[in-house]
Amino acid sequence: MKRADKDMKLSARTITRRGLIVGGLQLGVLGALAVRMRELQVKEAEQYKFLAEENRINIRLLPPARGLIYDRDGVLLAGNAPNYRVVIVREDAGDVDAVLRTLTDIVPLPEEDLARARREMGRRSPFVPVTISDRLTWEQFSEISINAPALPGIVTEVGLSRYYPLDQDFAHSIGYVGPVSDFDLERLNDDDPLLQIPRFQIGKTGVEAKFEQALRGSAGSSQIEVNAAGRVMRELRRDEGQPGANLQLTLDHALQNYTEARLAGESAAVVVMDIEDGDIRAIASAPSFDPNKFVRGISSADYRALLEDEYRPLADKTVQGTYPPGSTFKMLTALAALEAGVIDPGERVWCPGHYKLGTRRFHCWKRGGHGWMNLVDSLRESCDVYYYDISQKVGVDKIAEMARRFGLGTRFDVPMSAVAEGLMPNRAWKAANRGEAWQVGDTLNASIGQGFVLASPLQLAVMTARLATGREIMPRLIRAVNDRPVARPDPAPLGIRRAHLEVIQRALYEVTNLRSGTAYGSRIAESTYRLAGKTGTSQVRNITVEERARGVFRNEDLPWNRRDHALFVGYAPFDAPRYAVSVVVEHGGGGSKAAAPIARDVLLQALYGGLPPLSAYPAHQRNMIDERQRALELRPRQEPEQGRSRA
Template identity: 60%
Template sequence: MTDTPRQNDGNGRRIGRRGLMLAGIQLGVVTTLALKLRSMQVEHAEQYRMLADGNSIKIRLLVPARGLIHDRNGIVIAGNEQNYRVTLTREEAGGEVEPVLRRLARLIPISDARMAELLDEFARRSAITPIVLADRLSWEQFSSIAVNAPALAGVTPESGLSRVYPRAGDLAHVLGYVGPVSDYDLSKIEDPDPVLMLPEFQLGKVGFEARMEDHLRGKAGQRRVEVNSAGREMRQLSRQEGEQGATVQMTIDARLQNYAAQRMGEESAAAVVMDVQTGDILTICSSPSFDPNKFVRGISSPDYKALMNHDHRPLADKTVQGVYPPGSTFKMVTLLAGLEAGVINAGSRFYCPGYTTAGGRRFHCWRKGGHGTVDAVTSLSHSCDVYYYELAQKVGIDRIAAMARKLGLGQRHDLPMSAVAEGIAPDRAWKQARHGQAWQVGDSLNASIGQGYVLASPLQLAVMTARIASGREIRPRLVRAIDGVQQPVPDFPVLDVNPAFLRVARLGMDEVMNSATGTARRSRIVREDWRMAGKTGTSQVRNITAAERARGVVSNDQLPWERRDHALFVCYAPYDAPRYAVSVVVEHGGGGSAVAAPVARDILLFALAGGLPPLDAVPGDQRDAMEERHNAMHLFTPEAPRLTRA
């Protein structure tokens, strides 16, 4: 059937309209392409010419400023300082780096040994990875390299930030330090952040710096630069700064930490101060210490060897890594286990003739002639060993171990520090699993006085003391705020120990300090509003033979240092309204009452007073010695210069 003329006219008009529409679309596409080409060829010609010219636009990452670390009072304890360095990229040097290094050695000192190290590193690393040739250059050296840059292919002088620790050794163990990223560091990370590949990047190696790395690192920035055919940077096209890491405020009091470090002096020792209500650690100090700035800058072999060979182990953090037999500071644990088990009460008495016999062996009290008849309170104030030997046989090691764990011993506390030790609160199952042996009665007697298999760190002893003082399950914490946001203080649950039994332990600790026959009376605080409760401890590091006992036990001061007893002391104050708990361990220091107690008392007084301990807080015959000791100290003051945010 043929179309009518009218239908043919209509079809023609529709085809015409469609043709016009198609032509219009084609015209629009052509116009858009023309405009885009004009934009590329005219308006952005220079940019695209550079892009096409041998891939001459490069994106370089910018190292973010590391977050600052403050103490609880806002004092900077880990900051950043300006650092001038020079790097070399093998690819940009044309693959031959030794001639460039030789030319650079005319401007800055590069020893033959350093030259060999650098050549080896270039051989191992990717050709596109910049290698730091030297850092912490003087302005004169940095300027000289910049002026001669055209003759040093692949060399880039750079200005950046480097970590600095204003308090040096005071906080070395808790803060740790940063350092360049090593191959070993990268091997531990499954998908490393590209910023870790930058030669000037510093990574937290140990301690708080390492554990808080994700908060402190920040986010990298970037800049677009034009380079010529030789790879030399010609100009910067754009720059986007990175995001600085978070500012972290610790619970540490830098002034108290400084005092504790100086009070311990050259002893191989550790001190921990905890807030009894919040769990805040105000001081966690290991002595002797080291300067972490040396590790940031690259410690020399002689300096490192001296630290490694030192018999007081300055690199070890004795506060959390060191575990020691707690000695008589453990007696509160045994006493509370006996009270809770119902095998004794506060008035229960045992007779101490100076020893007890069990399993065919004689176990001696520290006092050769014995203490006579003692009850629960005087067993602590006199530190009678026989009382605890007898008690251990009645209560059993499993109950003692359970009480130790309730008080924070034998468990790893979650702190952002390196290698926090778990310690040992041994029981029957532990010995069978660890040594494949059955528990013996002698093991219980040794454990009851904090010897044998029992091990605790100074941190754990401070937690134990805080829990006894507060009656709550206090847990330690080191982070107070992140970027100004306060971290919540946990609502610590009530300790699962009868409050009446805790009062017996506190009374015994009070009499240790304040009764006429207390073992630490000389280290008491005489101000009643700061009345202190405490417990001495002395732990043996050698066996005393029967023959030695028969002829007389050799005193500590007549023994080589490494064979002397450890001195320990734990305390809290004020007695009626506890605020702070303190533990002190002095390795091979001798007696806890003579060595550790005075140190702990003075540190506790500094915390209570908020500054130097007032002389009227100690017994009158000790005031001249305290004043002389304080005059010899070089104490940190809050007026010291502070580093500002980068």
């Protein structure tokens, strides 16, 4: 009995110790949990609150409004229009195919849109919204919105899409936007998250591309509250971001429209510059195209038609196209010889119709020759032999140097696509690029703007403005950014002797105002607006000895793509120069016939600020001019947007 009591007391002590140990362990665990709970609820409360918010709040990027583009008077050239679209978030949709089937039962959508959306979803993260279809009608947009509860992961959105109200008039200068592509992402090397938004529009060509960063703006954000099923409940916060900058161009929409209309049916380019400040008033390449088709997504048939058109509507001939300037170059050869002191303006050269160099003959355009020619005569009647002769005295290097002073061989900094440098060759250029020595015949060809010499219509307009003023006029296309005028430095003198420049100017006046001048038929009759200019014709094929022997084919008798290019450069008024113009008509034949009339009409439009009176034209041409002007498909002058400033 005593043994049993003793055992019981020992057992009780053992149990008590174990209980204390277990209790201590429990208290330790509870203490640790309390400490951890305190850390979670106090120290780390903000972090877990944020994580909880992440589970019920979606943050979405908001594309900013793209900056607007205006003409010099505040007329809208590139704007934004509402775009109704439907997007899908794969993570919220679940069975994507089932959701898309339900969607198309509600609103039929193009199969190509659905296929493109599936490809996009395969390339992007599941939480990134993918556009299924855009440019929905209001009825389609409403139907989808009403049926939203049956469409998990489907979201309707109202965005902005670019549109060009004056369509073809500014297709080459302003360019167009389009959906960002993988190629664009590689090319731009830009980490802006906006570029990850499916079908986000960026500038592809022209001003739209060159000012992409400024026009794009910066992204906004939207915090959306969703329920457990992922359905959007409400918008908690919205930051619209920063809209893109507005641009004001130097272009005049009415003059641009007239120029495009005047070039109808031609493959041609025209550039009109304000001589005072270098502002480009019109820069037209024909034929043009509708940039709105590229914004919406051009069809294969339409794009193929543009590519296969032999007039090359997609090419911007004003800055991308380079052409032998032909006789419009002769003023620079003459100035080089005058400045070098190797000729006198009154010195005469005999033109028998050709210039003999060894056993080879370099022909003048006038087969029978011009007879005795001095400098003014040679420009007025465009004698080639005169320039063959003086080029041997001055040499190609000084001719090239003079040409560069007047803008040839220069890539001007204008915000347009693929601006060409052109080519003003010299001895060093041929050795470096052809591995050959310069030949005397090369100098003869260069002296009349043939051979290796190439210039764009923009360069020829700059050359003409500098000839009219003797100053280093620079072309300008952007007038203001967000209503802040772009600075324009005063042009420096070219350093050409005034007497030499006046000789050239007098000759250009006689080209259009004397009966023997090559552009007399395109003169301006109004005495206060007299035109000075120079015609040019540049060959695109070699004329063989056999062809000369039997008589050179007329341009009209040749296939279109073998005819000569027609050129004209000029400025007006002669006494107080205001505007310079250059015209190139591809395969137009002679400059006096095809290019000079266009230049005269466009300059008169600029000078009068609209259609000029018939009294500005020679009397015998007025009926013909009246009929032609009436036949032009002109757009009515647009009114500037209310409140727009004119920088």
